[in-house]
Amino acid sequence: MKRLLLSLLPWAAAAALHAQDAPKPASLIPLARPEPNLVQRHQSFNEVSKLGTSQVVFLGDSITQGWEGAGKESWAKTWAPLQAANFGIGGDRTEHVLWRLDHGNYDGLHPKLTVLMIGTNNTGHRMDPAADTAAGVKAIVEKLRAKLPEMKILVLGIFPRAEKPSDPQRLRTNEINALLAPLADQKTVFFRDIGSTFTQPDGTLSKEIMPDFLHLSPQGYQRWTAAIQPQVAALLAP
Numbered sequence: 079m080k081r082l083l084l085s086l087l088p089w090a091a092a093a094a095l096h097a098q099d100a101p102k103p104a105s106l107i108p109l110a111r112p113e114p115n116l117v118q119r120h121q122s123f124n125e126v127s128k129l130g131t132s133q134v135v136f137l138g139d140s141i142t143q144g145w146e147g148a149g150k151e152s153w154a155k156t157w158a159p160l161q162a163a164n165f166g167i168g169g170d171r172t173e174h175v176l177w178r179l180d181h182g183n184y185d186g187l188h189p190k191l192t193v194l195m196i197g198t199n200n201t202g203h204r205m206d207p208a209a210d211t212a213a214g215v216k217a218i219v220e221k222l223r224a225k226l227p228e229m230k231i232l233v234l235g236i237f238p239r240a241e242k243p244s245d246p247q248r249l250r251t252n253e254i255n256a257l258l259a260p261l262a263d264q265k266t267v268f269f270r271d272i273g274s275t276f277t278q279p280d281g282t283l284s285k286e287i288m289p290d291f292l293h294l295s296p297q298g299y300q301r302w303t304a305a306i307q308p309q310v311a312a313l314l315a316p
Contacts, residue, residue: 172214
């Protein structure tokens with residue numbers, strides 16, 4: 079046995095060296111977006127952070143940003159009274175959120191809860207491997223915990239996209255969500271997959287809920303609100 083172990087040492091050392099040399103997935107490398115309108119939006123989040131008053135933050139991409147559009151009525155009724163802030167930027171992937179967290183988002187802010195939903199743009203046109211997207215979401219959670227150890231984080235599974243449940247993008251999303259579930263420690267990090275909230279009994283998406291089979295309609299935002307509002311209330315309770 080000892081001789082066998084010794085014979086494996088060179089192989090193990092080579093494997094470890096190869097792992098160190100392997101390129102880091104793009105989903106983990108913080109990346110800025112230089113478009114002037116996006117820079118301005120990012121900076122507005124920094125200003126909100128400096129005020130330090132928001133108790134809940136919704137962090138994500140265009141689906142989160144959509145609370146200001148199709149979701150504005152639901153936001154005004156349910157989330158605005160909680161002093162919520164919308165930190166969504168359309169087109170963002172995990173690496174963009176990582177960059178934002180390194181450049182002022184949350185600095186000065188001490189919210190009780192962040193609702194995080196990110197990753198659909200990683201698995202969209204770029205079709206990142208599920209493990210890479212999940213790793214990017216995990217890195218965001220870890221960075222948030224390092225910034226605000228006492229803040230609770232509700233990680234939402236990526237919402238379904240594409241009309242049919244057999245679509246490759248839908249299947250990839252399911253893979254990612256299965257990898258995200260173990261992030262929950264039920265103490266400060268929690269996970270919810272509310273995808274079935276938006277689908278019909280046969281698993282398809284309707285244009286009434288997602289007009290382009292990706293972004294939500296006003297009714298879709300109502301469903302999102304109803305799906306998480308009780309858990310948000312529980313997480314915010316003293």
